[in-house]
Amino acid sequence: MAPRILVADDEAPIANVVAMKLRNAGMEVVVALDGVEAYERARADRPDLIVTDLQMPGMSGLELVARLTAELGIRIPTLLLTAKGFELTGESVRDLPVCRIISKPFSPRELLASVQEALGLAVAK
Amino acid sequence: MTVTELTARAPVDGEVLARLASETFQATGVRVAFFRPDGSALGAAPTAPNDAATARLVAEADLAGEFQVERRGGRFVAAWPVRRRGRTVLVATGEVEAVAGARPQALLAAVARSICAELDRGAARAESEASAEALAQSFEEISLLHGLGKVLRVTQPVHELLEHICTELRETIGTEAAAAWLPRVEGLGPEQVVAGRLPFDADLLPRLVAHVLDGLGPEQSVVIINHCQEDPFLAGLSIALERLVLVPLSLREGVSGALVAVNRSGVEFGSPDAKLVRSMTSSAAVFVENRRLYHDLHQLMLDLVRALVSSIDAKDPYTCGHSERVAIMSRDIARQLGLAEQDVEWAYLAGLVHDIGKIGTPEHILRKEGRLEPEERQVVQRHPGIGGRILEGITRLEPIRDAVVHHHERLDGSGYPDGLKGEAIPLLARIVGLADAFDAMTSNRPYRPMLPLEHVRREIERNVGTQFDVRVVDALSAIDMGRLMHQFAERTAAACTAPA
Numbered sequence: 001m002a003p004r005i006l007v008a009d010d011e012a013p014i015a016n017v018v019a020m021k022l023r024n025a026g027m028e029v030v031v032a033l034d035g036v037e038a039y040e041r042a043r044a045d046r047p048d049l050i051v052t053d054l055q056m057p058g059m060s061g062l063e064l065v066a067r068l069t070a071e072l073g074i075r076i077p078t079l080l081l082t083a084k085g086f087e088l089t090g091e092s093v094r095d096l097p098v099c100r101i102i103s104k105p106f107s108p109r110e111l112l113a114s115v116q117e118a119l120g121l122a123v124a125k
Numbered sequence: 126m127t128v129t130e131l132t133a134r135a136p137v138d139g140e141v142l143a144r145l146a147s148e149t150f151q152a153t154g155v156r157v158a159f160f161r162p163d164g165s166a167l168g169a170a171p172t173a174p175n176d177a178a179t180a181r182l183v184a185e186a187d188l189a190g191e192f193q194v195e196r197r198g199g200r201f202v203a204a205w206p207v208r209r210r211g212r213t214v215l216v217a218t219g220e221v222e223a224v225a226g227a228r229p230q231a232l233l234a235a236v237a238r239s240i241c242a243e244l245d246r247g248a249a250r251a252e253s254e255a256s257a258e259a260l261a262q263s264f265e266e267i268s269l270l271h272g273l274g275k276v277l278r279v280t281q282p283v284h285e286l287l288e289h290i291c292t293e294l295r296e297t298i299g300t301e302a303a304a305a306w307l308p309r310v311e312g313l314g315p316e317q318v319v320a321g322r323l324p325f326d327a328d329l330l331p332r333l334v335a336h337v338l339d340g341l342g343p344e345q346s347v348v349i350i351n352h353c354q355e356d357p358f359l360a361g362l363s364i365a366l367e368r369l370v371l372v373p374l375s376l377r378e379g380v381s382g383a384l385v386a387v388n389r390s391g392v393e394f395g396s397p398d399a400k401l402v403r404s405m406t407s408s409a410a411v412f413v414e415n416r417r418l419y420h421d422l423h424q425l426m427l428d429l430v431r432a433l434v435s436s437i438d439a440k441d442p443y444t445c446g447h448s449e450r451v452a453i454m455s456r457d458i459a460r461q462l463g464l465a466e467q468d469v470e471w472a473y474l475a476g477l478v479h480d481i482g483k484i485g486t487p488e489h490i491l492r493k494e495g496r497l498e499p500e501e502r503q504v505v506q507r508h509p510g511i512g513g514r515i516l517e518g519i520t521r522l523e524p525i526r527d528a529v530v531h532h533h534e535r536l537d538g539s540g541y542p543d544g545l546k547g548e549a550i551p552l553l554a555r556i557v558g559l560a561d562a563f564d565a566m567t568s569n570r571p572y573r574p575m576l577p578l579e580h581v582r583r584e585i586e587r588n589v590g591t592q593f594d595v596r597v598v599d600a601l602s603a604i605d606m607g608r609l610m611h612q613f614a615e616r617t618a619a620a621c622t623a624p625a
Contacts, residue, residue, distance in 0.1 A: 013256065013257070013260055014260075016253060016254075016256070016257040016260075017257045017260050017261045017264065019257075020254060020257040020258065020261065021261060105264050105267045105268060105271070106264060106268060107264060107265050107268035107269075107272075108261045108264055108265060109265060109296065110268070
């Protein structure tokens, strides 16, 4: 069964690049262009993994993960894809299922590899 | 793929058209078919009327550039062109039964609008995908350049850097191979790295580089050859060599190596590829020259130290070459002990300068042929401390100061100047101390000739635990003496005349 990924970023071109890369690798991708939409889609679809930007209208990426974790009670592995990559500390993501923080600009190849790695780990668990 | 190509392609994707036709029929009862402007059918449309009348209608719609409809007996047939950028890409036809009370012309017009809209959406999606592809590629290139900045360190071996560059470059521009070649120059090379597989024997790479550089114009900084087979030399290398991008890597002597990307199916090499390769090459060139400069300065430092040290050694003909020998031996012992490369280097330097303090020893004592009086011995024993004070001023040699100060300590604490015991004696000092003693015993002295090797070994064994550390002694024993003596002969014979 194809892995289902939720991609959240308010910059459509970036979301499209990520979605395209993941779809070409055989994954099912849903794109959300703001935090609230992402939250709703995640709650409804329970994706296998989330790739999200940090700064989005409605709800930030961190808030998104925090609320999903608190409210759903399950931990969806999450990759943060963000321009704030160098400023985030371990503190801000402690206790959250954030498996990697990738700084923009990013290499789509590396992003795909990170997603596959994170999914591999999730499956193993 | 360009946007124009994709947009031109999208409306004529057979699957899409078939799906559209089937959906439209199910929703509205209208039979839709698609034709090229020349009248030939597109996609599978078994129910489409494919007759002269339809062909004529198609041609009319194309010519008029707008929706055409006509009645044929009990049916209404319409045709409408789908245009992109002023050109007709295809003509669609729709056919529906004339039913009393219905409004077939209006229905056909609505279907036409709907189909055009759907095809437009498809084209927009294709364009968006093309943009995403282009953006992804740009991201990869940016990441490649940023990644290089992270990886450059002056202490990194050139080979490693070139491997990184070739591997990443190949993945980013999607070629069969990416390779680097540097000729032999002072302090470097030759270096050859290949990522992926070249379509010819890798040994031939230098010749390919030479050939391409030969044809380089004076202001030319990149070479793109998209049809290698048209060049007899390149064709001769391999019939599988199709295209390449080459950027010369210029070194200070005016000679050049190069970075080459070879073979990519699909898109020809163009300026975006060339600029990327050129950017990587520039970074590599700066790095390589910096590394050579570092190497040059390092060699200069060593040469200066050797010159200084041998001037001190030369005051006493019996010790000529002593410091160099102790340096070589200390280095070999350190290596034998498995120390890190940097520490092995320090051991060499420590051995080289260990007796530098003798510059403070009066010559008449240094050259004295007989046994030393107690006061004279005391003066000599000041040399480790003096050496340490001399080195205080040289920041670069700080890590070996302790080795110089303590190279006459003994494991049992009966050494000088501080009577350090056991592990308190720095490892480098223990190493140099052993090498020093070894060289002293195997050299001629005014009061005795050099001792035979076996005797020396036994003497050293006897003093393990009291004077010497057993691990350091074991390391010395494991060294190939023949090779060591050969090195001594090479390095010191020229400078010294052997004392009788």
